[in-house]
Amino acid sequence: MKPGDVAVVALAAAVVAASWVIFWGPAAAGERAHIVVTGGESLDLSLAGDRDLEVEGLIGTSVIRIRDGRVRFVDSPCVARYCVHAGWLESAGDVAACLPNGVVVEVTGRRESYDALSF
């Protein structure tokens, strides 16, 4: 095997290793929060800066908090408050919704490591 062939094989091995990390590596950290309001505008916010956000939905105001690269509902006008129970969202693909208020929060990132989350 010539030195060039060795280099090609080594590079190919690196590609395989990189693929393993891509497909089975740690869940990608989220980079942005995508907030969708039914019948309203969508917001695309960086998770880099801490902030609280009041979003007007179908039945009232949802309060969404961004802290330390994570995002969550902290208040919503729904009665069951499952959206608040969902807690912090931090990995690309994590999603929580206040269905009665029509507000959906999803973490998006450079890459999602799976097609769907089962929970």
Added chain:
Amino acid sequence: MTRPLVHPARLILVLAALVATACAPDPGETRVRFMAMGTLVDITVFGAEPETAEAAAASAESLFHRLQAEWDPWGEGALGQLNQDLSSRGRAMAGPDLYALLEAAAELSAETRGRFDPTVGSLVRLWGFSRDEAARQSPPEADEVAEAAATVRPLADLLAGPGELRAPPGTRLDLGGFAKGVAVQRATDLLLAEGLENVLVNAGGDLRAVGRHGDRPWRVGVRQPRGNGVLAVIETAGDESVFTSGDYERFFLYEGTRYHHILDPRSGWPARGLASVTVVHGDAGVADAAATALFVAGEEDWPATAAAMGISLAMVVTDSGVVEMTPGMKARLRFPPEVSPETRIRKLP
């Protein structure tokens, strides 16, 4: 002339391979999201024209909304009307579709020996886990629970004949733990009938995946029941449904105890011992019912319940954080590198 160490053509090939594996947004994927059946539904289609995929997804959305109206236990649709009739007259008639659905649920309920039972309607209402209610701040009194639990009986006992149901006062049907699975099954069937070949229908974290995502299988992350992040990743094969039930979905805390929505039909109280159950099966309705039944069965009995239902792929997380799984499931899932739970293999009887 000195030859280069790596021939430029080879280098270009390797770089091309690197570019091909980079994670740019995939143009072959179409995603449609909507709210239905009290949850968020995501439909992902691969390898179809976006217009075709979106039109089929719109039909699936209409189906979800129609089934939601028909199967709402407290609404004006078929199941709501049936519950009202049972309440006022002790008997009711169901249309062919609903009756067939109830027969299928009764069969599953019998397999689980009552760990899954749709006659828990009054219990669900008492605990405040119906979707349109405010969550409770404290558990109901023990005598209230006992009274509601007394209305639970094998669903098969209610099926009196073609289309007819009979039940004593207080019995209410709630198809939670089954209806969403059947809806996912039917919506996916509809997409396939529209000519789509690679689809993933995800209704609030419970899903059916058919085909592949391009040159790889569909990949499903299973949520950690405590904290955030992914506990395990499963690649689906062919046509499979992945359903998870956990005590973190709907619950309230009272004096340090978690009271969650997965009720044991036999006692009337939230089932204890497990934090989450994940089931993989070829039928979404069965997967849905199994995830509930295995959760209720608890740490000791879940393998027997799985065997009774024909479930070979199951994973449970115990309250203490131990991950137990069937041998088949062990071969199908991987833990991300940063996750290293204590695991146990449980053989099915």
